Amino acid sequence: MNKFGIMRKLMNAKILIRKPSLIIILLILGALACSLTAEPPPTLPPRTPQVQATLTPQNPLVPQQPVVTTDVKGGLDNNLGPTSPPPALPTSVAVITFDSPNMTSELQQVDPNRLYNTVTALVRFQNRHTLGLPNPDTGIFAARDFLMAQLYQIQVDNPQSRISIESQPYTFPYAGQSYTAENPVMIINGTDPTAGIVIIGAHYDTVNANAITNAYLDQPGANDNASGVAAVLEIARILAQRPHRASIILIFFSGEEFGRYGSLAYIEDYLVRFGMTQNVRAMINLDTIGSSSGPNGTFVNNAIRVYSAPPNESPSRQLARLAEFTVRYFLTDIRVTVENQLDRAGRWGDHQSFSDAGMPAIRLIEYAEEANKFHNTLDNLDEIDPDYLRRTTQVALSLALVLADGPNPPTDIRIDTSQSPWRIEWTPSAGATRYVVALRKSDSLTFQQELIAPTNSFAHSVLQSFDVVAVAAIDANNQVGPFSAEVYLPASVAAAN
The missing domain is CATH 3.40.630.10 (Zn peptidases)
Incomplete structure (x- = not known):
């Protein structure tokens, strides 16, 4: 045996x-x-x-085929239906990069x-x-x-x-x-x-x-x-x-x-x-x-x-x-x-x-x-x-x-529309050194824009171009955590009603 x-x-x-x-x-x-x-x-x-x-040890394997570098079926569709493209990223907003060892x-x-x-x-x-x-x-x-x-x-x-x-x-x-x-x-x-x-x-x-x-x-x-x-x-x-x-x-x-x-x-x-x-x-x-x-x-x-x-x-x-x-x-x-x-x-x-x-x-x-x-x-x-x-x-x-x-996400995202541009803010997450603000149109299955917020607040005109926002925290080791529950921005709430 x-x-x-x-x-x-x-x-x-x-x-x-x-x-x-x-x-x-x-x-x-x-x-x-x-x-x-x-x-x-x-x-x-x-x-x-x-x-x-x-x-049981086996001979080392090699890829069966080279990695395909072009999109399949003309592109991966991540939208529920027709949607307007996201606005251009303002040059004053930090571009996201991660280096998590x-x-x-x-x-x-x-x-x-x-x-x-x-x-x-x-x-x-x-x-x-x-x-x-x-x-x-x-x-x-x-x-x-x-x-x-x-x-x-x-x-x-x-x-x-x-x-x-x-x-x-x-x-x-x-x-x-x-x-x-x-x-x-x-x-x-x-x-x-x-x-x-x-x-x-x-x-x-x-x-x-x-x-x-x-x-x-x-x-x-x-x-x-x-x-x-x-x-x-x-x-x-x-x-x-x-x-x-x-x-x-x-x-x-x-x-x-x-x-x-x-x-x-x-x-x-x-x-x-x-x-x-x-x-x-x-x-x-x-x-x-x-x-x-x-x-x-x-x-x-x-x-x-x-x-x-x-x-x-x-x-x-x-x-x-x-x-x-x-x-x-x-x-x-x-x-x-x-x-x-x-x-x-x-x-x-x-x-x-x-x-x-x-x-x-x-x-x-x-x-x-x-x-x-x-x-x-x-x-x-x-x-x-x-x-x-x-x-x-x-x-x-x-x-x-x-x-x-990753750090826990914020749980209390607040939206201030009394000034222009709009501002969102939240209670700081334990261990967070900065945050990712993610935005999408309501009919998009994926986030369409992600921006870096160095503190627990973010104000920019880009907010008024989207319907939904979520925030994730990043710690000192550059480890990003899960996003908060998504929040609808006021213009979308009004449109939905």
Whole structure:
């Protein structure tokens, strides 16, 4: 029996004792409740698993194709409909530049070879069907054990970090029977109780559309969704190396293909039960992000789509705008197109579970999607472009770093129209040295103008050319944080009425 097989038998026999769910939740609640001046809780000792799975080394990978430098389809459309172009930037307003050493260093750590190795390991389990029975070598329980071993290894490699790991069991009904499945979870406890919780997730289950209830048909699921799982695991390895202001939950959902059972169970059994939904700053769902090839020979390796719940002012849509803004300033070889939908027509994802429960949530998905290669054996390793998967992973990581490390945004933006030009002001954010003022027309899915404000107020005629404003803080390390809730400027409010 190989190393993986021994480890899986040990876990199925419950020789590996998991930490109780309640302990992990209490750790997060304690971190959120403590003050910034209090002594930090002691570092949690790493727990060494009985057996650790390792990835099989492979030859270094090279990009399948050069990065496309022209816009796809004549340009990425980020507007709800026809809109007037933004006004020219006044020369008296500072142009935004960022040089964040932490973000630059950590984004460069994303390794396409390691990502591809993880996808390969998951494909080798033949399928990851949620209705499957425990098996040491194939199926979803074998995949669960592999993921748990990888998470334990991250914990062992980073004893300085306060990391908690568990696999959350839940039951769900299907076709008149009750089934049990699990969601592997890693929590990196944050240092600032005011920074909230950032959740990064991907579903690891698969289904074969030829017989969706057959748990034993071959279904590699390389792109849908071993690609997203590999990205979350890679992000976990990088984020675990140092503390972050926000607590970060990295989770692998089962049951997504049958109706989001895993994400619904996690929300109900953990976030709702312990009153944590209001602390969730964002949920980032990575689902099908590894292929640059589309139908009819199309090829797009410099773009990714983001879906979010409408309307255009919703917290989820505002999170999607933050993703587009972040990538535009911190990554040079990929861009985000914000879609005006919750998901593709007739489709769903685990982000929907979170936005339905009132939490900001988005789905990242590749730009060139080939529908006839999902839920069948065509979804194999041939579909994975390792360097494109590196870029899409960097998109999610860059957003996570802004959410988890940046200063808190202002919460009380005030608009003074009694003088010309108009002025906006706000209470200073802790740790902020300057601010980003972002503006858009009401019908734009993205910000159309970003300006630097050196203090907690900004006055300029440019304000009267837009409808919506939001403000983000920047700290002394040049780390930008999330934007405030968007505020409509008075002229737009009057026009809307």
